[in-house]
Amino acid sequence: MKLPAFAALPKNFLALAGIVLLAIAISPVAADGSRVFLEIGNLTDILRQISLIGIISLAMTFVILTGGIDLSVGSVLALSTSLTAMWLTRGYTHSVAVAILVAVAACALAGAVNGLVIAFTDIQPFIVTLASMIGVRGLAKWLSSNQNIDIGFGQDLAAHFAAVFRQKALVIGSYAAASAAFWTLLSRTVFGRHVRATGDNERAALHAGLPVRSTKVWVYTLTGLLSGFAGVLYAAENHQGNPNAGVAYELDAIAAVVIGGTRLSGGKGSISGTIVGTLIMGVLTNMLRLNNVDSNVEMMIKAVIIVLAVAVQRGKGGNGA
Amino acid sequence: MVHKCAGAALVAAAALAIAGCSGPAKKQFFVAFSQANNAEPYRAAQNELMTQLFARQPDVKLVISDAQQDNSRQVAQVETFIRQKPDLLIVAPNERAALTAVMGQAMDAKIPVICLERDILQPNYTSYVHSDNLTIGHMAGEFIVEQLQKKYGAPRGNVVAIRGLLGVEGEINRDKGAREVFAKYPDIKIIADPVADWIQAKAKDRMTEVLRAQPKIDVVYGHNDPMAVGAYLAARELGRDKEMLFVGVDGLGGEAGGIKKVMDGVLAATFVYPLCVDKAVDVALHILRDSSFRPEKEYRIIPTLVTSANAAELYGK
Incomplete structure (x- = not known):
């Protein structure tokens, strides 16, 4: 059967296009006759709202491509929000850059520990990162004595930080820049090829002399780093360090990756797919909220969409996973 | 064809779910x-x-x-x-x-x-x-002092506080208010204050540990009713529920609410935190x-x- 030209597009793009068209079709109409969904303010709301999960899911794509999983991203984000707020509000530093660097470096270190344990023992990534999900959450709560560390709206360093880093343009720009960097890393570098090879057939990759272990250490380090950066943005957006932040974010990130067509067993997938997967979830949430769909029904609809979106891609012309 | 059918179903399912959820009617x-x-x-x-x-x-x-x-x-x-x-x-x-x-x-x-x-x-x-959680804390503290006074003829005794999610205003002030009252009575001691995040099941577990460690408890002050009830269930399981009083906060109506728990004799008191x-x-x-x-x-x-x-x-x- 000859398919029309647009069918050559990856199936997840079609799924996204379908949801966007539906969102436009059923969008509430503003007083001036325009569609609320298409307002620039609303569209940028969506992008800002998906940016944190979006950033985490970029790195999660790498982890899943190696055949691994990282359950600790939400806890690492919480650690980052707490460290950022502590450094800024308790006078440990007079530089926003130092505070961010401390938070992100600590999170990259947490990721590196995950990676080292996974690469040099035969404990499965699920178990290693489950342990760090618990442990890092504990660390964040311990460091902050279970308290939220509020960032005020005054004239101090912390307030200045929040005012800058909660700007829509900066948040969305960060997501865009990270997306570009990770797309390049995966599709244009030797490291990217090693990531895929590790997940595709680890034994073959080892026999071929590829640096499987260091690849694994790096992907988990990158996940820690990006989760940490997402935590910095969270602290600014929410004006607080919050050791209870990010619960279940790992599931949202994993959902975005698999909706984007990356095979959960590794080897096959793409950054562009993950971005589309993230957008699908973001547009869907916005569409349902704009139409005031009951939040319990919203969860049921999302469940159906997740399965259908993956089913669409597994059809003819999908990535054959 | 699978993907096409699935695609059509996807759109249909979403459209179906949203039908009837149109925007507000005019003049409303x-x-x-x-x-x-x-x-x-x-x-x-x-x-x-x-x-x-x-x-x-x-x-x-x-x-x-x-x-x-x-x-x-x-x-x-x-x-x-x-x-x-x-x-x-x-x-x-x-x-x-x-x-x-x-x-x-x-x-x-x-x-x-x-x-x-x-x-x-x-x-x-x-x-x-x-409403005002600090006032609730004060009222709870005073109620507990009164009960201990009745029991011993003097304000003394051992109190266990079961705390909600730390850092939340309700938790901070329900705790602070009671402590401010107890501070006036050196013989009233908070002997344990585990955190149960407002959740009954967690409170039961934390209270079980407290019961194992503390031979003598007079009053349990749960910072919400579900946690006070969880503590009661733990004490009952170990046959110690008659030894102490349970005080909660929230006082919701309905079968599962705190007011019913007071009627049932599970809680000695609760405070209606108004909706x-x-x-x-x-x-x-x-x-x-x-x-x-x-x-x-x-x-x-x-x-x-x-x-x-x-x-x-x-x-x-």
Whole structure:
């Protein structure tokens, strides 16, 4: 059967296009006759709202491509929000850059520990990162004595930080820049090829002399780093360090990756797919909220969409996973 | 063909789900309520009462969103509400700092905002309707002192406090208020204060550990009713429930609420932390219908002590 030209597009793009068209079709109409969904303010709301999960899911794509999983991203984000707020509000530093660097470096270190344990023992990534999900959450709560560390709206360093880093343009720009960097890393570098090879057939990759272990250490380090950066943005957006932040974010990130067509067993997938997967979830949430769909029904609809979106891609012309 | 069928089904399913959820009809007031977490009984009771009260007003359409105790999700939901330009926005903030800015955005968009129950960092609201947890803490502390006085003829004894989610205003002040009272009586000691995050099952586990460690307990002060009940269940399991009194906070109505637990003799007392919804709806209707109405910046609702003496009467209400 000859398919029309647009069918050559990856199936997840079609799924996204379908949801966007539906969102436009059923969008509430503003007083001036325009569609609320298409307002620039609303569209940028969506992008800002998906940016944190979006950033985490970029790195999660790498982890899943190696055949691994990282359950600790939400806890690492919480650690980052707490460290950022502590450094800024308790006078440990007079530089926003130092505070961010401390938070992100600590999170990259947490990721590196995950990676080292996974690469040099035969404990499965699920178990290693489950342990760090618990442990890092504990660390964040311990460091902050279970308290939220509020960032005020005054004239101090912390307030200045929040005012800058909660700007829509900066948040969305960060997501865009990270997306570009990770797309390049995966599709244009030797490291990217090693990531895929590790997940595709680890034994073959080892026999071929590829640096499987260091690849694994790096992907988990990158996940820690990006989760940490997402935590910095969270602290600014929410004006607080919050050791209870990010619960279940790992599931949202994993959902975005698999909706984007990356095979959960590794080897096959793409950054562009993950971005589309993230957008699908973001547009869907916005569409349902704009139409005031009951939040319990919203969860049921999302469940159906997740399965259908993956089913669409597994059809003819999908990535054959 | 699989993908095409699936694609069609996807669109059909979503369209079906949304059918009937069209926007508000003309000449109707659209009130948006952003709730922090539907899963807490107190908040579920708020939702129910608010739905009931607005349902009596044929010209008001109420929509409630549930942030599932997630700051980012609530910020996103309020942003989306702002796009819909409601006639009035009610926000029960999940946490103070996180919602402050976005509620300011709503005010900037000329939407009247009622802040319900939890405080925010800046007064980004038209009116703030709340009760007072510090007063509840004081009232609970005084009630406990009175009970110990009755038991021993002097204010002395061992108290266990079961704490909610740390860092939350309700937790801080329910704890602080009672401690301020106990500080006047050196022979009243808080011998353990485990954290159970407002959750009954966790309170039962934490209380079991306390019971193993503490041979003598006079009063358990749960910072909400479910935790006090959880502590009671733990004591009962170990056959020690008669040894001590259980005091809770929230005093919700209904079969599972704290007032019923006082009637059943499980709790010695609870304090009705008012839902604040009656007042909020009242203020909301005035704002909607009377453009000259200027609400107070703040309304404080006083808590009520519930004991076996008045539980049945309050339960009937």
